[in-house]
Amino acid sequence: MNKRKRRSWTISIKLWLAMTLLILGVLGGLGLTITWLFGDFYLHQKLDSLRTEATEISAQLATVPSWSERLSLLETFKLTSGTQLVLLDPQGNILVIAGSTSAKAQGVGIGGQFGGIGGLLGGWSRTPLPSDFFTDDNLADVLAGNTISNKALPVNGGEQTMLLAATPVGSKPVQAVVLLGSSPIPIQESIATFRRLIFYASLVAVFLATVVSLIFARQVTRPLALMQKGASRMAKGDFLPIQGVSSQDEIGELAEVLNSMGESLKNHMEWLSQEKNLLQGIVESISDAVVMLGSDGNILYANDTAKALWQEHDVELSERKNQIESFLQSMSQNPDPSENYATFNLGIQVLQVVMAPMAETEGFRGYVAVMRDITASLRAEKARREFLASVTHELRTPLHLIQGYLEAIQDDVVPQNQRGEYIELVLEEAKRLARLVTDLQDINWLERGQSLQPVNLDLKSFLNEVYQRFQGRAHDLGLTLEIAKGNGEIIADPDRLLQVFINLLDNAMRHTPAGKAVRVLFETEENQVRFAIQDEGEGIPREAVPYIFDRFFRVNKARSRKDGGMGLGLAIVRQIVEAHGGNIKVESDMGKGTTFWITLPKEPNNVTVEK
Known part of the structure; x- marks a missing residue:
């Protein structure tokens, strides 16, 4: 079921309806009130006038003793327009009729206001007389000496009315009755005219009210529309002040308040934004x-x-x-x-x-x-403990062997013909100690930021030297060694860069099975060169890749230290590459092999070429 759209009324329509209804209500109520009061007042005034006139005629007739003189006197009376006089004897018989009312006033005749005489006057063919409305009760009341005045219907029925006033002539006994009658139609016509006047005035007032209300509504609603648009902008975050409202009344004050509120909201929003950015910056940092x-x-x-x-x-x-x-x-x-x-x-x-x-x-x-993330700190602590254990073990084992072999030779425990073999063992252990000490020195040297000794290095000769160093070992291990031909020059420390390739190629050959290949790829760009040392070994586990360059980190801790080393080689490699202003990263797939990518600038900014 669809909801009916609620009809909205604009302020202009509301003002117009309010003013129109107000004027119509005031004029209508005023017209009804005045009509009722005017009709009632005029009716009583007319009855009072008839009563006074009847009393004066009766008083004058009472002063004349004979009827002939009374009739002559009646001819001299000037009755009010529309008033008819009927002189009745005590039995109610008509003695004299004086004065007259117009056909329009009485409503008689075929084309009169009240239609045919037969329709409204019960078949009368003459002008109604006041005596037609004078009842026996009225006659008895007057004969009792009272003066009466009322609005009466005809004695024989009907809807036509007449204003009557009757008073006795003489007293005890009453000699005659003066009866005055007047039609109320002029009063009714006056009231109808007044009502038409009220209606036309209402139409004019409604028109004026429409014009005035529209003008007034425009003056009122235009600033309100501007403020409504301004408030809508503020709701969307646009706090520009409201323009175009210049009145000094309540609407103008409301516009000033809205502008002040918008300025306050703008300042508050800016403060909140600054606080939010500050807090977010703190949290993000x-x-x-x-x-x-x-x-x-x-x-x-x-x-x-x-x-x-x-x-x-x-x-x-x-x-x-x-x-x-x-x-x-x-x-x-x-x-x-x-x-x-x-x-x-x-x-x-x-x-x-x-x-x-x-x-x-x-x-x-x-x-x-x-x-x-305390992984690094835990790993560092663990590495420190492992380092101490490893160094202690690596130092203790060869030292014990060296000490034992030398003591055996010194005490002549070792036969003369076997002393050369024992001396070779002692020399091998001494070399292991020297390599360990050298690695520790290199780490310390690189961490202390000692300067390199860069020179212009020819890449072709450098890569050829790397090939010559590892060709024999690759042959002995049953591996294929492929090294790309390099061209161009870079600024680098040849000894340190060679140490990088020695460590990486040594690891690659140690982890690559026989029959597989180890490759050194090379590509040059405008400002840098890239090397790739690629093997086809068992690969590095994914979770170990982020820590492969950490000191003392070994992927397979089950391997002997003789086979796997101390876990310092790749840390030294990274330190040397970064010292040249380059970077190194590793890509590895388990079972497919590992690739180390080295990127070096041709002319690093942080090194000085030795002359």
Whole structure:
């Protein structure tokens, strides 16, 4: 069922209707009131006039003793226009008729106002006389000495009326009755004329009211329309002041108030925007992940650091997000605030979570959780312990072997013919110690920001030297070594750059099975060169890729330190590449191999070429 559209009335229509109805009501009520009062007043005035006139005629007739003189006197009386005099004897018989009323006033004749005489006057063929309306009761009342006046119907019935006044002539006994009659039609015509006047005046008043109301409504509604548009703009965030309202009345004051309110809202919105930007800037600049939860436990807001926990290349990982939401929801349901502190394992990441409830506002309740990634600090602590254990083991084992072999040689425990073999073992262990010390020195040297010794390096010769170094080892391992031919020059430290390739190629050959290939790819661009060291080994697990360049990090911790090293090689590689102003990244697929990409500028800004 469709709802009926509600009809809207404009202020102009409302003002016009209000003024029109007011004028019509006032004029109509005034016309009815005046008509009723005027008709009643005029009727009584006419009756009083007839009564006075009848009394005067009766008094004059009473002074004349003979009837002949009375009749002569009657001929001298001048009656009021439209008044008829009938002189009756005490028995009600007509003695004299004087005066007359017009046919229009009496309504007689075939074409009179009241129609045919037969229709309204009961078949009369003459002009009605006052005596036709004078009843026996009226006669008895006058013969009793009273003067009467009233509005009466004819004795034989009908709707026509007449104003009567009757008074006795003489007293005890009454000699005659003076009866005056006048038609009320002139009064009725006057009232009808007055009503027409009121009607025409009402039409003129309605027209004037329409014109005035439209002009007035325009003066009133135009500023209101401007203020309505201004308020609509303010609702949309446009706080420009309202123009075009110049009146000094309440409407003008309302426009000033709206402008003042708009200015206040503008300032308040700017302040809120600044506060929001400040707060958002503070939250976004926090290195920790900040998450706001609703009362239902769903995430309402998260800064970029928090989003990075469940997003990868701007793609949301629903499983990780749901895992975080579930953990935070379980924390929010803990009634003990002191226990809203916990650690949470998200894959290989370890998060330290602190949660606090927000102040309840207008029935809304939520929580703020701060999550700090302590994986690096835990790993650093673990690496430090592993480093101490590794260094201790790496130093203790060769030192014990060296010490044991030398003591055996010194005590002549080792036969003379075997001493050369033992000395070679001692030398090998000493070399292992030297490599360990060298790696530690390199890390320390690079971390302290020691300057490189860059020169103009010919890439063709450099890559040829790399090939010559590893060709024999690749042959011994049953591998295919492919190194691209390089062209051009770059500014670099040749010894350090060679160390990068040695570490990467050594790892690639160690993890590539026989029959596979190890490749060194090369491409040059306008301002930089790119190298790729590619193998076909077992690959690196996806979760280990972000930490492959960390110090002391080893993917397969089950491998012996003799085979896998100390986990310092790739850390040294990254330090050397970044010292040249370049970057290194790794791509790996399990079972397909690993590729290390090295990008170096041809002329780094942070190094100085030695002359």
